[in-house]
Amino acid sequence: MLSSPNSSPLIDVATAREIALSQVEALEEVRDLALGAALGQVCARDIAASVAMPFFTNSAMDGYTLRAEDLGEAGGLLPIAGTIAAGAADPQILPRGAALRIFTGAPLPEGADTVVPLEEASEAEGALVLTSRPERGANVRLAGSDQPMGACLVARGTRIAPQHIGLLAANGIGRVPVVRAPRVVVLSSGDELAAPGAARGHAQIHDANRPMLIALAEAAGCEVIDGGILPDEVEPLSRRLADLSATADLVLSSGGVSLGGRDPFRPAFVAAGGEIAGWRVAVKPGKPVVFGRLGATAFTGLPGNPMAAFVGFHLFALAQIARLSGRAPTPFAAFKARAGFSWRHSPGRQEVFPVRRLGTSATGLPVLERLGIGVSATLFPLAEADGLAVIPAMSEGVARGDILNWHPFCAG
Incomplete structure (x- = not known):
């Protein structure tokens, strides 16, 4: 049974x-990927370090490696006995009273304990000349000093970023x-919609929501x-929703979920066997949102307003x-x-709006400019926006300098 608007x-x-x-549960299927x-x-x-x-x-610098005690109390000249390059195939031994040229990442020879950077030394007649006495252990990266065996390299539930790829x-x-x-299946509902790039009829508009939602879902890591x-017809929409439930974890639709007589999503969803768990949210823009399930598939019906x-x-x-991905949802x-x-602001609904960062306050917080004043349907302000900001439902407004909560787009 569909509830009436008043109920x-x-x-x-x-x-x-x-x-x-x-409406969703963490997926349990695991894949082993390159x-x-x-x-x-x-x-x-x-994933733990083995x-x-x-x-x-190894050496942290290009320079010269030596045994600190060979410098004596007053320093002195050390003959240069050879060179060690990164990737050296065979272990080397540092002769007593000598130095070796060494490159960044090259293994320290047995007996060496210090590296002098090129900038702090020179060569004269085959000997190392130092401008200052180095401290024992300088510019040496000890085995195991960066990461212990057994360290967690990437934790379960982490979305793998380029830095994780590098570490692994x-x-x-x-x-x-x-x-x-x-x-995730993304669909749009509406006789007024024409595909982007297609010819449109007299009273049609191009479908912006479906390409946008597809891009957002792909950016979030979805297939x-x-x-x-x-079309705005209950029967074909109902059949399509039933078909999609066999292939998707989540169906995202836009349009057809408000109170209009040509808004078929809710009756089509119920006719397909779906169960509505919630409808109509105290948010602006975006009040006509529907949540539900059809079998094992979750459905979220979003408004047609882009x-x-x-x-x-x-x-x-x-x-x-x-x-669904096994991650903890982050607060908005x-x-x-x-x-x-x-x-x-008129109290009653939480309001979300695009903002642009103007700079930084004296206390280090971003200073935001509101965009799209008086316009709620167009996507145009989002092209200049750095994120979305929120005004609580019962707030009566914002004064310049007030603290706001916001969602920068770079936060994902």
């Missing part, structure tokens, strides 16, 4: 996030256990299936994707900033 009060954003998250294919995937279990690093004691490669690890990427544009769809993805779908807008603007 469906608005859900606050925190509760809506809990409902959204309750290191080069693991970027952006989520590590399925802790050895300590560095593997061997340095440890000789060529394959990585990762959680299967969530399969994305383009569900296309569906800005609202963008906001809804960051508020709800991003958290669902994190949980957890960073602090100062308002570089004033704005009166």
Whole structure:
């Protein structure tokens, strides 16, 4: 049974996030990927170092290696007995009373305990001339000093970034256990929609939401299936939703979820056998959001308003994707900033809006400018935005200099 508008009060954003998250569970399927294919995937279990690093004691500088005690009390000249390059095939021994040229990363010879940088030495007639006396152990990287054996290189639930690839490669690890990427279907609903690049009818607009949501889901590490544009008719939409439930972990739709007579998503979802867990959220933009499940598949229906769809993805779908991937969902807008603007707000719904960073306050916080004033449907302000900021539902407004919570786009 569909609830009537009057019997469906608005859900606050925190509760809506809990409902959204309750529709998904962490995926258990693990895949073993080559290191080069693991970027952006989520590590399925802790990866520990099998050895300590560095593997061997080596030079941190290009220069000369010596035995500190050979310098004597007043320093002195040391004959240069040879050169050690990085990757030297055979171990070497430092002769008593001599020095060896050495390059960064080259293994320290037996008996050596100090490296003098090139900038602090010179050569004269085959001997090393020092400008100052070095301290014993200077510029030497001891075996195991960077990373102990057994150290956790990448923790379970970590989304693998380029620096993790580098660390794993340095440890000789060529394959990585990762959680299967969530399969997400993205579709749009609406007779008014034409595909980007296609000819549009007299009263049509180009579908911005589907390409945008596909890009957002791919950036979040999903395997994305383009569900296309569906008409504003309950029966074909219901059949499509039922078909998709067999292939997806999460279906993201946009459009057709409000109270309009031509908004078919909710009745189509129920006709397909879906169960609605929550509907209508106290957020602006983005009130008509639907959460539910159809079998093992979670469904999140976002509004057709492009800005609202963008906001809804960051508020709800991003958290669902994190949980599916085995990661802990991060709070939305957890960073602090100062308002570089004033704005009166009507209490009732949490408001989310694009902002641009103007600079930094005297206390080190970003100073934000509000964008898109008086415009809630267009994506145009997002092109200049550095993130999204939030005004709490019961706030009466913001004064210049007030503390704000915001979500910088670089935070993911």
